[in-house]
Amino acid sequence: MDTINKADVIVVGAGPAGISAAIEVARGGKKVVLIERAQYAGSKNMYGGAVYTSALKEVFRDDFETIPYERVINSHTWAFLTDTGSFEMTYKNDDSTASYAIKRFNLEKWMIERAKEAGVYYIPNTLVTNLLLKDGVVIGVKTELEEYFASVTILADGVNSLLSRQINLRNNYEPKDIILSVKEAIKLDKKIIEERFNLKDDCKNGVNKQYFGTAFGNLKDVKNLFMMTFLYTFKDTVMLGVGANLADLTKNKLNLNQILDEVKKHPDISPLIKDGETIEYSAHLIPEGGYKKMPKLYSSGVIIAGDAAGFINSVHFEGTNFALISGKLAGESALVALENNDFSERSLSVYRKKLEKSFIMKDLYAYRNVIERLYSRSNSLSVYYPKKIRELFEIVTSANCISKGSQIRSYVSSFFKDRNISELFKDIFAFLKCGLDVFFGK
Amino acid sequence: MQENKDNKKSIQEKLELLKYNCANSSHLIVDQKVCAKCKDKPCTFICPAGVYSKDEITGEIIVQYENCLECGACRIACPKNTIDWSYPESGCGVVFKHN
CATH class of the missing domain: 3.50.50.60 (FAD/NAD(P)-binding domain)
Incomplete structure (x- = not known):
């Protein structure tokens, strides 16, 4: 030998x-x-x-x-995409060095x-x-x-x-245990990225955004699609991608590239990649079992x-x-x-x-049960709550000559009327169980 | 979403950006007999590189293996579990650089 x-x-x-x-x-x-x-x-x-x-x-x-990293990622945004805009929550810590692009x-x-x-x-x-x-x-x-x-x-x-x-x-694996993900590397001038994403200090800062929500553009009528959109800033590239459950894609006869193209047109995402040049397209599986x-x-x-x-x-x-x-x-x-x-x-x-x-x-x-629980509520996450968030912020931000009290009362009662009431309890139960599992984890 | 032609074109444009090494033989083998009985043929719409398509005349599945991104989605999505999926030969296949 x-x-x-x-x-x-x-x-x-x-x-x-x-x-x-x-x-x-x-x-x-x-x-x-x-x-x-x-x-x-x-x-x-x-x-x-x-x-x-x-x-x-x-x-x-x-x-x-x-x-040889390109940027420190120290701004994290969680967002819901609606058909006309988004609701975002951002945590930024300029001192954090927890992750690198x-x-x-x-x-x-x-x-x-x-x-x-x-x-x-x-x-x-x-x-x-x-x-x-x-x-x-x-x-x-x-x-x-x-x-x-x-x-x-x-x-x-x-x-x-x-x-x-x-x-x-x-x-x-079965299709339901797998997330298929595709992304594009979109080239943009380093200065434009820094201006667009409000980044100071050269490459010491970078952004990660994660978006829920599918009820926009051509995807509007698609039901039961467990999907997330992600964005990362690199030095002179923006990575934009989507990940979706393989069983949902199969059932809905969807191609993920088609979805990514739709995401690129979303009113809140298209300005972020405007004038950018796609230089690479890639795909990968994520094991979610x-x-x-x-x-x-x-x-x-x-x-x-x-x-x-x-x-x-x-x-x-x-x-x-x-x-x-x-x-x-x-x-x-x-x-x-x-x-x-x-x-x-x-x-x-x-x-x-x-x-x-x-x-x-x-x-x-x-x-162990979290993804399964979220997945079972995918319509709530992808369609219903983005819509409810939009409704709430419409009340808060538009002075529409209707008393706030009556608007908020009807908003709150809408949670019990929009859908079968059991849906609401299923959501609460699923999200609460997710939290408790993690809290009482080892 | 009924824009299959647009999507095919979009995929094609994106694939043209990619670098591939040698592709001497197919690493994706389908069993046409099994595929003929498959109703939905998920491979023909699920693949992010549009590798699989149905021949309009013969009805057979055409496999453009040289476009493969090596993700494995087709293998798992195949309801008949019939795609003989392996990796391209040593050093061959797609080369991502901005990944």
């Missing part, structure tokens, strides 16, 4: 989870091979636009300072450099086609050209994780991390942090197994224990 093709650990997939895992193993002094199918790590990935710095610091330590192409490129410095053997341009098994134990991987062997194989092969399906660690759809996280000789394990918190747009930390814990677990020279399923169960001690399993558990 060729010694190059024998390592202590093989990591499949050079995204945040895989790179983090590989670095952890290399730091432990073990031989680790990181295999990536793309020519450039990061060139197959897509996300909204910001990576969380606390997780980056935990993985990259002092090197963190050298990350950086393109994945550049993020992964930087992370790979750090991995190489740590001693990781990085093999790009190489597609892993199969896992190698011996007596039910994963003993390595097969690429298009060769075979690689290791005591532990870490699967960080992303949301589609074909490899974990090969050995039945996970079932296929969470705790309930979690795969078997480990088996003899193998561990799963990141999106491949469905580790995200879509309510808070968190994913890269789950990937980085789950990757690190996967690496730590592989080191424990190597130390004990035991790669059985029982030995690798240390990974689950580590996840349970971290925020990952705690949050996944606390949010």
Whole structure:
């Protein structure tokens, strides 16, 4: 056997989870091979636009300072889109450095450099086609050209994780467990972005906006569409995208590009991207199944991390942090197994224990029903409440020669009359339960 | 939303912005026999890159795999679970840079 093709650990997939895992193993002094199918790590990935710095610091330590980010994202807006405008709520903290806008192409490129410095053997341009098994134990991987062997194989092969399906660690997702997302990178002059989004201090400031609501333009008559729009400012690019539940898109026979084009025409969004030039279009899936759809996280000789394990918190747009930390814990677990020279399923169960001690399993558990509950109320979120918000602000902002008392009384009573009263209680129950789940989470 | 032609054109324009490496063989294989029995054919409208379309004459599914963004939506949306979905060969496929 060729010694190059024998390592202590093989990591499949050079995204945040895989790179983090590989670095952890290399730091432990073990031989680790990181295999990536793309020519450039990061060139197959897509996300909204910001990576969380606390997780980056935990993985990259002092090197963190050298990350080539484009903007600090420290203004967050939550908004409801109506057919004629929007209701926005913004939290801005100029001192916050909690997240950075950086393109994945550049993020992964930087992370790979750090991995190489740590001693990781990085093999790009190489597609892993199969896992190698011996007596039910994963003993390595097969690429298009060769075979690689290791005591532990870490699967960080992303949301589609074909490899974990090969050995039945996970079932296929159903459309309702998946968000499809598309986005455009829209080029604009740096100065125009700063003026338009009220950004001072060069790249020390940036904006993230998240919009609910679908009742506008051509989408007006679409019912039951669980969808969000997102916007991030980069240095001289604005990222504008939408994410929608795959089952809803299928049922309504909608194409997400069509929806994105409609969003671009919305009266509150079109001025933000005016005169901009779209320079890229991308698409990606987000696994929303969470705790309930979690795969078997480990088996003899193998561990799963990141999106491949469905580790995200879509309510808070968190994913890269789950990937980085789950990757690190996967690496730590592989080191424990190597130390004990035991790669059985029982030995690798240390990974689950580590996840349970971290925020990952705690949050996944606390949010286990949240998406499902919000999803069950998607018409309320996307159509009804944006409409009610609009009605409220029409009362507050237009002096229409009707007494405020009577207007507000009829507004309040409208909540009981607009729809079947059970709808209101279902909303209250769902939103309250979401809050309680998180409050009483571990 | 009945603007399929506009949307096709919009997708086409956006795809023209993208860089793709080699595409020697299809990484997306459909089973025409199964597809023929599929009523809704979600692949033909769900794909954000418009990879799948129905041949007006033969009724078969045409797969323009070279436009694929590698998201995986078609694989999961396929009601017959019949799309043999793999990644393009090593180093091939779409290359995102402003992602």
